Amino acid sequence: MYERDTIAAIATAPGRGGIGIVRVSGPQASSIARQVFRSRQSPERWESHRLYFGEFLDQHGRVIDRGLAVLMRAPHSYTGEDVLELHAHGSPIVLQHLLTHALVAGARHAEPGEFTRRAFLNGRLDLAQAEAVADLVEARTLGSAIVAARQLGGQLSRTLESLREQLVQALALLEAQIDFGDEIELPVEETLAPLCQIRDELVRLRASYREGALLRQGATVALVGRPNVGKSSLLNALLGAERAIVTEFAGTTRDTLQEVWDCDGIPTILTDTAGLRPESATDPVERIGIQRTKGVIDRADVCVLVLDRSEPLQAEDFHAWEQVKSRSVVIALNKSDLPALLEVESLPFPIPPQDVVPVSARTGAGLSEFRAAVARRLRGGSAAIGDDLVLSHPRHVAAVERALDALDRVERGVAAHVPLDIISFELRTGVDALGSITGAVGAEDVLDDLFRRFCIGK
Known part of the structure; x- marks a missing residue:
C-alpha cells in the first residue's frame, strides 16, 4: 500500500x-x-x-x-x-x-x-485504463484519441476479462478433475472445448496491433521525386497551409522539411525532400540535399513517388523510382489539372493500380483518394479496422502472445495425453498472461471460481 x-x-x-x-x-x-x-x-x-x-x-x-x-x-x-x-x-x-x-x-x-x-x-482504473490516460493526453489525431478513449472506457479490459474468465472456468474444472477425478467424469476435451474460440479472439486481437501501434506511435511518409514535379506544393495542399516554399524554379527545396499530418487518423510525419537527380549533380548544396533525401527514404514507412502527369517520363523519374522501388510505394500523378501525358495504365513501374493516384496540388482534386491510398499502404494493404477493438501497446500484444503460446502448448499436451497437472500449469500461464494486461491476479480467481461451482466437502 x-x-x-x-x-x-x-x-x-x-x-x-x-x-x-x-x-x-x-x-x-x-x-x-x-x-x-x-x-x-x-x-x-x-x-x-x-x-x-x-x-x-x-x-x-x-x-x-x-x-x-x-x-x-x-x-x-x-x-x-x-x-x-x-x-x-x-x-x-x-x-x-x-x-x-x-x-x-x-x-x-x-x-x-x-x-x-x-x-x-484504489481500484478506480485497471492497468490498461491507466495506460490509456497517458495515451489520450498524447493523442495526435482523432483516431488516436478514439482508440485511447475506448481503452480508458474499459472496452479492452472487459474483452480481456471475459476471455480470462472463460480460461479460469476451464482451469477450475480441470483442477477439480485432478483433485476429485473419482467424483467428476468429464472428458478433458470437453473441459477445454472453449479454448478454440478464445484462441480465435486472441489471434484477432494480435492482428489488430498493427493498426493500434500506427494510431498510437504514428508513421513516416516521404515525398520523393525529381525536381519541380510539385512535391512541396503537394505537401502544402495536404497540410492545408503554406509550409514549404514553392517557385517555378527546379531545385527550390534543398533540405528536408517535416510536418505532422493526419493520414486517415494515423499521426504521420510527412517529409518534403530535395529533388532527386543522378549523382552527377554539380551543386554541392544540392548533393547534400540528395544524400539527406536518400536517408529519409531509408527511414520512411511509405515513400510517395511524385510524378508530373503533364509531362512524359524523364530519366530522372526512372532514377527516383530506382531509389524507392524496394520500399512501400504510392505514386502521386501530380498536376492532373493540366492536360495529361501520363496515365495510370501506361506507367512502366510494377505497382498495383490502386497505389497510383492522380492528384492536383493546385485544385485539391484527388487528395482524399491519395490520403486513403497512403493509409492503406501504412496498414500493409488492409483497410482500417474501424470500430473494432485494437491493441496499441507492445506490453499488451506481448501478453497476448504469451497466452497464445500457452494455449498452443495446452492443445499439444492434450493431443499427446500428457498429465493433467502439466496441462493445468500451461492453462494457468495463459490466465496470468491475460491478467497481466489489466493487473488482475489469476490464482485467487481460480480458487473462488472452483468453490462457487463445486461442493468440495461432499
Missing part, C-alpha cells in the same frame, strides 16, 4: 489560458480547501461534486483571484480519495501561489502520474 498522504499539483498545461486548475487528492483535501478558498459555506458542508464560487487566498490570506472550487468525496472521484479542484483564471503566477498555499497547508507536490497511480491502487 502507498502512504495515504495528500498530494497537489497544477493539472492544466503550462502557460496562460482562460482557466487553470490546481488539483489536490488525499485525506486533507477538505482542510486545504478551507485554508486556500473562502466562500459562504465551509468546505465541510459542501455537497460532493458541486461547484462553489469564492475567493482564492495566498498563504498570507490575501485575495489573489476569484473562481470556483469543487470537492469530490471518496470513493466517487478520479483517485478514489477526496479530491479538491480549484478552478482559477489561467495565470501561471496565480496557479503557482495557489499550489504553494496548498503545500503549506499540508499537501506535498505530486510525482508525475501520481493521481492516476492512486486511481489504479
Whole structure:
C-alpha cells in the first residue's frame, strides 16, 4: 500500500489560458480547501461534486483571484480519495501561489502520474485504463484519441476479462478433475472445448496491433521525386497551409522539411525532400540535399513517388523510382489539372493500380483518394479496422502472445495425453498472461471460481 498522504499539483498545461486548475487528492483535501478558498459555506458542508464560487487566498490570506472550487468525496472521484479542484483564471503566477498555499497547508507536490497511480491502487482504473490516460493526453489525431478513449472506457479490459474468465472456468474444472477425478467424469476435451474460440479472439486481437501501434506511435511518409514535379506544393495542399516554399524554379527545396499530418487518423510525419537527380549533380548544396533525401527514404514507412502527369517520363523519374522501388510505394500523378501525358495504365513501374493516384496540388482534386491510398499502404494493404477493438501497446500484444503460446502448448499436451497437472500449469500461464494486461491476479480467481461451482466437502 502507498502512504495515504495528500498530494497537489497544477493539472492544466503550462502557460496562460482562460482557466487553470490546481488539483489536490488525499485525506486533507477538505482542510486545504478551507485554508486556500473562502466562500459562504465551509468546505465541510459542501455537497460532493458541486461547484462553489469564492475567493482564492495566498498563504498570507490575501485575495489573489476569484473562481470556483469543487470537492469530490471518496470513493466517487478520479483517485478514489477526496479530491479538491480549484478552478482559477489561467495565470501561471496565480496557479503557482495557489499550489504553494496548498503545500503549506499540508499537501506535498505530486510525482508525475501520481493521481492516476492512486486511481489504479484504489481500484478506480485497471492497468490498461491507466495506460490509456497517458495515451489520450498524447493523442495526435482523432483516431488516436478514439482508440485511447475506448481503452480508458474499459472496452479492452472487459474483452480481456471475459476471455480470462472463460480460461479460469476451464482451469477450475480441470483442477477439480485432478483433485476429485473419482467424483467428476468429464472428458478433458470437453473441459477445454472453449479454448478454440478464445484462441480465435486472441489471434484477432494480435492482428489488430498493427493498426493500434500506427494510431498510437504514428508513421513516416516521404515525398520523393525529381525536381519541380510539385512535391512541396503537394505537401502544402495536404497540410492545408503554406509550409514549404514553392517557385517555378527546379531545385527550390534543398533540405528536408517535416510536418505532422493526419493520414486517415494515423499521426504521420510527412517529409518534403530535395529533388532527386543522378549523382552527377554539380551543386554541392544540392548533393547534400540528395544524400539527406536518400536517408529519409531509408527511414520512411511509405515513400510517395511524385510524378508530373503533364509531362512524359524523364530519366530522372526512372532514377527516383530506382531509389524507392524496394520500399512501400504510392505514386502521386501530380498536376492532373493540366492536360495529361501520363496515365495510370501506361506507367512502366510494377505497382498495383490502386497505389497510383492522380492528384492536383493546385485544385485539391484527388487528395482524399491519395490520403486513403497512403493509409492503406501504412496498414500493409488492409483497410482500417474501424470500430473494432485494437491493441496499441507492445506490453499488451506481448501478453497476448504469451497466452497464445500457452494455449498452443495446452492443445499439444492434450493431443499427446500428457498429465493433467502439466496441462493445468500451461492453462494457468495463459490466465496470468491475460491478467497481466489489466493487473488482475489469476490464482485467487481460480480458487473462488472452483468453490462457487463445486461442493468440495461432499
